[in-house]
Amino acid sequence: LDEFDLIDRFFRRQRVQREDVALGIGDDAAVVRAPADGRLVVTTDVLVGGVHFPAHTGPSDIGYKALAVNLSDIAAMGASPAWATLGLTLPDPDESWLEHFASGFLALAERHCVQLVGGDLTGGPLCIAVQLTGIVGTSGYLSRGGARDGDEIYVSGTVGDAALGLQVVDGTLRVSEQDGAYLRGRLNRPVPRVELGRALAGRASAAIDVSDGLVADLGHLCNSSRVGASLEVDALPLSPAYRRALPGVGWEAALTFGDDYELCFTVPLGYVDDVERISRELDLPLTRIGRVGGDKVTWTMEGEPLSLSEHGYQHFRK
């Protein structure tokens, strides 16, 4: 089997065939048509075996997550994902591995109407580079730079689960079978908040996805917006599984690990009611965790200031 056969066999069978794709996989490049407004968002994220996921992660989960982390970036911009390219490097052209990888990737692509329009398959160490282009809707896009003093700060879903999921996978955290399955799922199958991002466009003043940890990512948002903020650790939304593990693991995982791919966003007071409505409509908790203001980012716990490393998850782990 050579590169062309493999791409043919596993990726050309995708079911998504977008009307705005004039020429898909199989030429030197794809040809797509941007909408009349013309505004697109462009992102790329790379997953490396042993760095971004444990080496023994199942190929279907890897395929899913490689697309999910990119969808999360598009979500944080409030855009609709459209076209993906995939650069896949793997040690062996193992058919079973590829089939499962493709199934995880393509199932998530289908859910978000994303068409894979280009691919490059190479022998080498396991490395998955996905690039995703999205379409900006009529409400415009979200960025990190629009937060203003007085805005409320929210985070979607729950935070810290992926961190505990990794500890479960590593064997360093023991929990019930049910909690273990939940936490592993949150690590391997994060749900990109695409619908939320779209609903927030035109309402939230700034947004970022929580990939590097809440402390680091809120730092990026506040830096870009040139604002400070007051955050309350006690307000962080934790899952029941995290709450059960909390006495042992503490708050650090929820604050600094990342990999949850929730959205953290700021909302002017006039739009707070909209946030509650969106939360109900999407059946997704959106929790207020602080407020924009001051000249630095401060965290408190039970009213007392908390000292935190300013850095969340760093990609150059030693």
Next chain:
Amino acid sequence: LDEFDLIDRFFRRQRVQREDVALGIGDDAAVVRAPADGRLVVTTDVLVGGVHFPAHTGPSDIGYKALAVNLSDIAAMGASPAWATLGLTLPDPDESWLEHFASGFLALAERHCVQLVGGDLTGGPLCIAVQLTGIVGTSGYLSRGGARDGDEIYVSGTVGDAALGLQVVDGTLRVSEQDGAYLRGRLNRPVPRVELGRALAGRASAAIDVSDGLVADLGHLCNSSRVGASLEVDALPLSPAYRRALPGVGWEAALTFGDDYELCFTVPLGYVDDVERISRELDLPLTRIGRVGGDKVTWTMEGEPLSLSEHGYQHFRK
């Protein structure tokens, strides 16, 4: 130095600031604006250390080539390159390596007015994933699928030099110092034929870039176009350095190795004069090497049929 500092230091200092980029590096995704016509081409190519280039290749050459191979795909579509993203995985956040890599990448980007709009930097085995989006001009785009019986087949520049360049680097081919420098340059600094591709749009019936070897790539073109072709090995354009090495190395390198990133294209008879004019205007040899027709692809040498493996360069090298 963390990921953000490194990206800041080495990639944000690019000089290209396109008017159609509303938001560049530094948010969850970039925001760009497609032209009124809306048609874009999208491609991705990944380079892996030890697979696509010898492990000891200089970082500036690696940075150059990672972009060049993607520019070559955009060239084969007859489009104008516009926005790039870079997923870079490297074993150590070595500042000197990154500075040279960025200088090779950004110098070529500047030459083609390409803006880097997104990046992801990770620790891991050396792997460079570039994604490039281009804009289709008013003459439309080229594809592999438009060749028709009777069209003339051309290739730009010279073929086989990169193959010999690798042999020089490997130490398996001994040539003069001057020829060695030329051949290594062709391996490490291939010139993407962007201007040629644009000039051919609306004139050539099909095009492909020679990345996998002329035999394989012509096979792809003929497959996509559902045509056969007659090719003459004697007509292949060889550089003076290749001609001097020819008695020892033979024709195989020119036929099956690839990595030259020349364009191979087919032209209806009515446009042959245009090809000669374009060749003069670009000061670039465009050589007729055969004709479309028949029901398979045949190669002759001194009038005799030649038997060839149908496969060019395969990415899963053992």
